[in-house]
Amino acid sequence: MAKEQDMKSLHHWIFEDESEQITPEQRKKLQNSAPKAPDHFRNLVQEAVQQQMTEAGLGGKQNLTQRTGHPRHNTRTKRRKWSKTLFVVATVLAVGGVAVAAATGSSWLQQRLIEQGVPEEDTVVLLETELSQQNSELTGDVWPGGTPEEKNWSDPLLTVTEAYYDGATLYFLASPSEEAHDYDLSLKDHASVNGTDGIASLEKVDGEAAYFGRIDVMDPEAAEEILQSDEAEVTMTVLAQASYDGRILYTWKDAEAYEEIYGTGAFTLADGVKCYTVTAKDYYVGYTPHELTVQVPLTEAAKQVIGKYREEGKLGEDHAVMITGDDQTSALSATEEASDEESASNEKISDPIDTPISFAADGSHVTCEFSGSDGVLCIDAEIVQNTSQVYIGTLQAEAISEEALKALYPQGTSDNWTYTAGDEGEEGYWQYRDQNIFITADKETAHYQNDECETAETSDPSEEALTELYQQALTSFGMEGQIAENTTMEYGDVKEYTAKILLNGLPLAWYSQWNCVSTAQFENGQLASLNVPGVLIVTDQEEVTLLPIEELMEHVAEYVKEGEIVSVASSQPVTELSLEYYVDLTKQGIVFRPIWNFKVPYIIEESEASIGADNYLYFDAVTGALIRDAYGW
Amino acid sequence: MTKQQFAQLVLDSTDCLYRVSKGILRNDADCEDAVWEAIGIGFASLDTLRQDAYARTWLTRILINECYRILRQKKRSINTVELENCAANPSTDRKYSELYEAIGALDEKYRIPIVLFYLEGYSIREIADILQSTEGTVKSWLSRGRSRLREIMEEV
Numbered sequence: 001m002a003k004e005q006d007m008k009s010l011h012h013w014i015f016e017d018e019s020e021q022i023t024p025e026q027r028k029k030l031q032n033s034a035p036k037a038p039d040h041f042r043n044l045v046q047e048a049v050q051q052q053m054t055e056a057g058l059g060g061k062q063n064l065t066q067r068t069g070h071p072r073h074n075t076r077t078k079r080r081k082w083s084k085t086l087f088v089v090a091t092v093l094a095v096g097g098v099a100v101a102a103a104t105g106s107s108w109l110q111q112r113l114i115e116q117g118v119p120e121e122d123t124v125v126l127l128e129t130e131l132s133q134q135n136s137e138l139t140g141d142v143w144p145g146g147t148p149e150e151k152n153w154s155d156p157l158l159t160v161t162e163a164y165y166d167g168a169t170l171y172f173l174a175s176p177s178e179e180a181h182d183y184d185l186s187l188k189d190h191a192s193v194n195g196t197d198g199i200a201s202l203e204k205v206d207g208e209a210a211y212f213g214r215i216d217v218m219d220p221e222a223a224e225e226i227l228q229s230d231e232a233e234v235t236m237t238v239l240a241q242a243s244y245d246g247r248i249l250y251t252w253k254d255a256e257a258y259e260e261i262y263g264t265g266a267f268t269l270a271d272g273v274k275c276y277t278v279t280a281k282d283y284y285v286g287y288t289p290h291e292l293t294v295q296v297p298l299t300e301a302a303k304q305v306i307g308k309y310r311e312e313g314k315l316g317e318d319h320a321v322m323i324t325g326d327d328q329t330s331a332l333s334a335t336e337e338a339s340d341e342e343s344a345s346n347e348k349i350s351d352p353i354d355t356p357i358s359f360a361a362d363g364s365h366v367t368c369e370f371s372g373s374d375g376v377l378c379i380d381a382e383i384v385q386n387t388s389q390v391y392i393g394t395l396q397a398e399a400i401s402e403e404a405l406k407a408l409y410p411q412g413t414s415d416n417w418t419y420t421a422g423d424e425g426e427e428g429y430w431q432y433r434d435q436n437i438f439i440t441a442d443k444e445t446a447h448y449q450n451d452e453c454e455t456a457e458t459s460d461p462s463e464e465a466l467t468e469l470y471q472q473a474l475t476s477f478g479m480e481g482q483i484a485e486n487t488t489m490e491y492g493d494v495k496e497y498t499a500k501i502l503l504n505g506l507p508l509a510w511y512s513q514w515n516c517v518s519t520a521q522f523e524n525g526q527l528a529s530l531n532v533p534g535v536l537i538v539t540d541q542e543e544v545t546l547l548p549i550e551e552l553m554e555h556v557a558e559y560v561k562e563g564e565i566v567s568v569a570s571s572q573p574v575t576e577l578s579l580e581y582y583v584d585l586t587k588q589g590i591v592f593r594p595i596w597n598f599k600v601p602y603i604i605e606e607s608e609a610s611i612g613a614d615n616y617l618y619f620d621a622v623t624g625a626l627i628r629d630a631y632g633w
Numbered sequence: 634m635t636k637q638q639f640a641q642l643v644l645d646s647t648d649c650l651y652r653v654s655k656g657i658l659r660n661d662a663d664c665e666d667a668v669w670e671a672i673g674i675g676f677a678s679l680d681t682l683r684q685d686a687y688a689r690t691w692l693t694r695i696l697i698n699e700c701y702r703i704l705r706q707k708k709r710s711i712n713t714v715e716l717e718n719c720a721a722n723p724s725t726d727r728k729y730s731e732l733y734e735a736i737g738a739l740d741e742k743y744r745i746p747i748v749l750f751y752l753e754g755y756s757i758r759e760i761a762d763i764l765q766s767t768e769g770t771v772k773s774w775l776s777r778g779r780s781r782l783r784e785i786m787e788e789v
Binding site for chain 2: 022024027030031033034035036037038040041042044045046048049052053056436438445449451486487488489490491492496509510511512513514515516517519521529531
């Protein structure tokens with residue numbers, strides 16, 4: 001049922017959700033609908049890693065785990081054809097205590113804590129495995145959906161094997177009984193810890209015969225009281241429901257399945273899955289639940305560990321409780337915190353420009369700060385403006401000629417190039433006879449790839465020489481570019497460069513709706529690959545007057561105040577204001593206009609919540625309007 | 634980043650490595666070749682990784698380069714009919730969800746960004762870095778890719 005609902009949700013997202021973004025939940029569903037790495041692939045990755053570690057002299061020391069839903073065993077029976085090294089059997093990888101323990105599930109919580117940055121020795125103090133537990137089966141009308149079907153379980157549905165309380169949430173790992181393997185287990189959403197209400201959740205540990213549970217104590221004062229006590233006693237209701245095994249479950253929400261089933265009795269999907277019905281009652285109401293009570297001792301040593309790591313943010317990542325001082329603890333609810341922030345923010349909103357705009361004497365630097373409901377925008381930026389003569393206008397794109405691209409391989413002769421047409425919707429390509437040199441080109445982009453550089457005689461040219469080589473290539477296409485080395489993605493002997501194409505002396509903005517950037521890779525001193533946009537030719541343009549920076553900033557302040565800028569700039573100041581041209585695709589064709597690019601240092605955010613957040617700020621340099629792109633991002 | 638940390642990152646990224654390579658190459662054996670080479674290059678070049686935070690993006694970039702290198706080698710060595718069997722096309726390989734198969738039916742230039750953004754959670758900026766393109770272009774691919782995905786799903 002879960003999978004069916006996941007697919008419905010994804011269908012809704014594809015067909016009806018106007019947003020281009022995807023939530024973490026939707027991503028998880030999408031990942032669940034896609035294949036996981038098969039065992040042979042997983043084993044190969046382990047082998048490859050093991051070989052590298054062995055060669056580095058780290059073969060026997062690593063404590064690496066592969067988080068997987070698959071058993072760890074080596075199914076490969078033969079040596080890979082391109083490897084000269086005997087493979088070390090993959091199981092060597094699992095010698096670490098954590099890896100072995102992960103297979104049995106007994107130290108899964110420990111691994112989780114280590115991932116949060118808690119040292120292993122402290123996780124041992126924190127985790128309690130000496131737990132006492134009582135179970136009782138619940139009968140009668142214990143669920144709003146009705147009375148569960150009676151089922152006599154031979155053993156308790158869950159046995160809690162390890163647990164810890166971090167001052168706000170009680171976490172536990174539990175093993176299902178043999179019988180429970182055939183059912184989906186969950187928790188009633190409310191549970192109690194020392195008599196205080198908490199929000200409960202339970203999830204199956206991927207690939208393990210174990211469940212991970214958490215009870216969040218919502219009242220921070222009560223959460224703190226629990227921490228001061230000798231024991232946390234948690235009482236929760238464990239529910240068992242029919243496992244979804246690929247069948248379509250008839251529910252009152254699923255009219256289509258209802259009609260299909262009652263029209264045909266049973267039916268077979270295109271992929272051969274036989275579908276029939278399980279009553280909704282069985283699924284939603286489930287079978288006799290268990291009330292499970294667990295006593296978790298709270299030792300002084302554990303409390304010290306909790307105190308230490310909560311301060312460092314390694315525990316209680318999403319908790320309401322904050323600790324201040326050495327031994328003193330104070331509780332501050334998330335609501336209070338938010339309220340404080342809100343009031344502070346409101347105070348700032350009344351005066352959106354928090355610090356006055358100031359300029360360097362020569363006008364090359366600007367400093368100011370604006371506040372709004374989504375945070376603070378700090379600007380401490382150099383102003384980079386190559387020219388004050390700016391235009392708006394229209395452009396025409398032209399493909400780079402094949403001849404010009406072929407000329408990038410100077411050793412070549414024209415009759416050695418052969419063309420292979422692409423399948424429908426796919427690009428065709430030119431290849432230099434018997435060599436790995438390829439060219440594809442259309443109006444939007446052209447690509448030159450020369451894999452022969454890989455085996456070319458090694459040389460170590462200067463950066464200036466490579467930049468010159470790159471500039472020459474662009475010049476041969478009638479382009480000029482602002483070239484810079486891009487070290488972020490470089491690896492091995494490959495040198496990588498990017499070039500912002502210039503128009504009327506100003507760079508074209510990266511976030512333009514038309515591809516305006518070129519990239520090049522050099523290997524052994526030769527041009528290994530080149531991506532270049534089609535040539536843009538100005539067909540019409542008129543000069544415009546730039547908005548003074550002070551007036552531009554008033555527009556910016558207003559956008560910040562209105563909360564229309566969801567900005568990573570909250571944590572990073574804008575360090576450069578660069579005058580560029582934005583190239584847009586409109587009904588009138590390809591148009592360009594001057595914009596101010598508010599550059600914020602780019603930092604890769606690990607948090608899923610940050611995915612898709614704005615990481616650029618463009619303002620129209622004539623009107624001061626925030627640039628919103630055509631794709632709704 | 635230490636080799637130990639990189640090794641753990643590789644192992645943690647196994648599913649991602651599979652899905653990304655499968656987005657370009659059809660045969661599991663080719664995917665294995667690509668990932669094997671990518672891991673080797675990653676370890677050998679680890680000292681050239683400038684910032685630890687880029688490690689996952691960097692590894693994915695290496696893998697994609699290796700996938701395309703294999704694809705180009707196939708172009709050189711075999712005829713077009715065989716080539717069709719090298720490119721990703723999950724619909725005739727093994728049965729996955731309707732949606733995943735629709736993603737597999739997308740043109741390659743839309744498929745890879747869709748996989749990286751929606752499935753693997755890379756940001757637009759990271760995808761631009763990986764695919765040597767611009768954020769604007771990546772967004773355009775994603776937008777067109779999703780429109781095409783709708784069409785494919787409707788056809789089904």
